[in-house]
Amino acid sequence: MTPTNHATLPPEVVRFFEGSAQGLAICRTVFDVVSAFGPFTVRVSKSQVSLRRHRGFAYLWRPGKYVHSTVPAVLALALPCNLGSARFKEVSHPSPSMWMHHLELHDPSMVDAEVAEWLREAFDSAGGKPAA
Template sequence: MRDDAERSPEDLFDGFPEGLALCRAVQMAVSTIGEATTTATKSQVAFRRRRGFAYVWRPGQYVNSAVPAVLTIVLPREVRSDRFKEVVHPSANVWMHHIELHEADELDDQVLGWLAEAFASAG
């Protein structure tokens, strides 16, 4: 098994093509906002500037779930929306907003706006 420095989104989503397609769709969406690094570990794909601002992960890795991918958007404030499966507040000025993704078209203007805000706050 490769160490995290050599992992790719294909490693994380090996055998889960729907999740990989959603991860790549998030990567394309992020690229329309600006330049960010993409790092894959055994648990997630992270999009970063100075800090991480978005993460894609496969919930089936941890619990019994048919959801292909979850997008976590890190914002400096809490956003209330029915689109979020969960919002957690791990530290001051950090709210992690989890969106279950089933289709790439869920990455609409509203989600892109949240990603752009997260991108800006991570700079």
């Protein structure tokens, strides 16, 4: 896990998006937005990049690595309520207190003011200091 409080992407994040310049640009934009909120940590697994505080609040992954897709990145937001926006490709309710919102992102401009507001809500709901 890599702690961060600025928009510089950790090397493992850059490696995760290797081969997808558009996915990396989207990731940079998400990091730029979230960095304005305060410190968070980053965890990179084989399948996703997770942004965390006390718990995970935002997840980026590349659908083209797993299914036939031209979408460079999907942003999944963990929130305590259903946002009810038609922009989401899918919304799931994996636990009584958690809703996962999946947003397909085709370019960095899709990380607009509305998405920034959702990221802020997810960041705030993840509570506390970044996990160590």
